[in-house]
Amino acid sequence: MSLTLPISAATERGVAPDLTVVLPTFNERGNLEPLVAKLDTALAGIAWEAIFVDDNSPDGTADALRAIGRQDPRIRCIRRVGRRGLAGACIEGMLAAQAPLVAVMDADLQHDETLLPRMVEAMGAGADVVVATRYAPGGAAQEGFSAFRSFGSQLATRIARRVLGVTSSDPMSGFFMLRRELAEKLAPKLATDGFKILLDILSTAGEGLRVTELTYNFGTRQSGDSKLDNRVLMDFLGLIVSKATGGLVSLRFLSFACVGAAGLVVHLLVLKAALSSDLRFLYAQTIATFVAMTFNYIVNNVLTYRDRRLSGWRFLAGLLAFYLICGLGAAANVGIADWMFYETAHWWVAGIAGAVVGAVWNYAISRAVVWKDSA
Numbered sequence: 001m002s003l004t005l006p007i008s009a010a011t012e013r014g015v016a017p018d019l020t021v022v023l024p025t026f027n028e029r030g031n032l033e034p035l036v037a038k039l040d041t042a043l044a045g046i047a048w049e050a051i052f053v054d055d056n057s058p059d060g061t062a063d064a065l066r067a068i069g070r071q072d073p074r075i076r077c078i079r080r081v082g083r084r085g086l087a088g089a090c091i092e093g094m095l096a097a098q099a100p101l102v103a104v105m106d107a108d109l110q111h112d113e114t115l116l117p118r119m120v121e122a123m124g125a126g127a128d129v130v131v132a133t134r135y136a137p138g139g140a141a142q143e144g145f146s147a148f149r150s151f152g153s154q155l156a157t158r159i160a161r162r163v164l165g166v167t168s169s170d171p172m173s174g175f176f177m178l179r180r181e182l183a184e185k186l187a188p189k190l191a192t193d194g195f196k197i198l199l200d201i202l203s204t205a206g207e208g209l210r211v212t213e214l215t216y217n218f219g220t221r222q223s224g225d226s227k228l229d230n231r232v233l234m235d236f237l238g239l240i241v242s243k244a245t246g247g248l249v250s251l252r253f254l255s256f257a258c259v260g261a262a263g264l265v266v267h268l269l270v271l272k273a274a275l276s277s278d279l280r281f282l283y284a285q286t287i288a289t290f291v292a293m294t295f296n297y298i299v300n301n302v303l304t305y306r307d308r309r310l311s312g313w314r315f316l317a318g319l320l321a322f323y324l325i326c327g328l329g330a331a332a333n334v335g336i337a338d339w340m341f342y343e344t345a346h347w348w349v350a351g352i353a354g355a356v357v358g359a360v361w362n363y364a365i366s367r368a369v370v371w372k373d374s375a
Contacts, residue, residue, distance in 0.1 A: 017049040022093030053089040088192035094183040127212035133170035255304040267292035
């Protein structure tokens with residue numbers, strides 16, 4: 001990849017940057033050259049650097065960034081392997097920043113880079129956080145949003161403002177600026193496995209934060225893959241619950257609990273079907289337990305632990321480890337359920353009691369061994 005990009009006098013002199021722009025990427029190779037050129041034009045007169053945090057894009061985004069960086073030392077790339085998620089990428093980029101001011105924006109050309117100098121001015125006027133908003137008078141999101149995504153974003157904004165008391169008109173924005181010292185202070189308290197990093201920052205910082213809003217028009221994606229998908233709803237709800245409970249319920253635990261609830265439905269359906277086939281309850285509960293265990297493992301691998309998802313032989317090894325390690329929990333599940341059934345004669349009560357015991361064990365083991373989760 002051969003690029004000819006302008007290098008500012010500030011960079012040639014080796015002046016430390018005043019602004020770091022953090023850009024999470026996934027399959028954004030086609031956007032890089034025009035984006036860097038746009039940043040160079042918009043930030044003329046400002047000493048800046050850009051940190052692209054790439055989630056191991058298969059399209060060669062990281063390689064393209066290194067090629068650009070060899071010509072322009074303001075461009076840096078952090079390539080993340082084995083972990084995914086917009087929030088985590090933003091946090092890593094902010095913590096790697098050298099400038100006292102840090103801006104976060106997308107690399108898909110939907111955010112208006114010409115707003116950055118005004119955001120810097122607002123920070124100089126005393127703001128702690130500057131939010132580029134789509135929803136205050138003068139902003140717009142219609143061109144870059146589908147009708148469904150626009151409705152979902154505005155609904156999520158209303159929920160966040162009501163439940164968490166966040167006053168920003170657009171706490172779901174992915175375009176904002178803050179002081180690096182604030183990012184460093186809040187980083188240990190922020191969720192790394194979600195998508196709504198600004199909402200997390202605003203709700204974690206609490207009252208007293210000086211927030212300034214600037215309006216902009218949300219543009220149309222040029223190329224690359226959206227970092228948002230159907231799992232964002234679970235991430236958003238998990239973040240809301242986590243912050244509303246003061247961190248007592250983590251986002252990952254809520255996701256695991258939701259999968260467990262679905263697994264309970266699967267468990268009861270299989271149990272009922274097995275009993276309808278005239279199987280003894282002990283055998284029916286055993287079958288239902290292993291079906292539900294398999295279901296929970298697969299769905300948690302896709303959803304709850306997608307940032308460390310197991311695949312190929314590692315998926316099979318993980319499944320076998322899940323079976324083996326959860327054997328004790330399964331035995332307790334079956335034993336308690338069998339005892340409850342003969343005590344109460346209610347198959348569904350017995351099924352639930354056994355499943356609850358198994359769920360607690362499964363969560364503890366999955367964190368410690370299967371996915372080696374330390375969060």
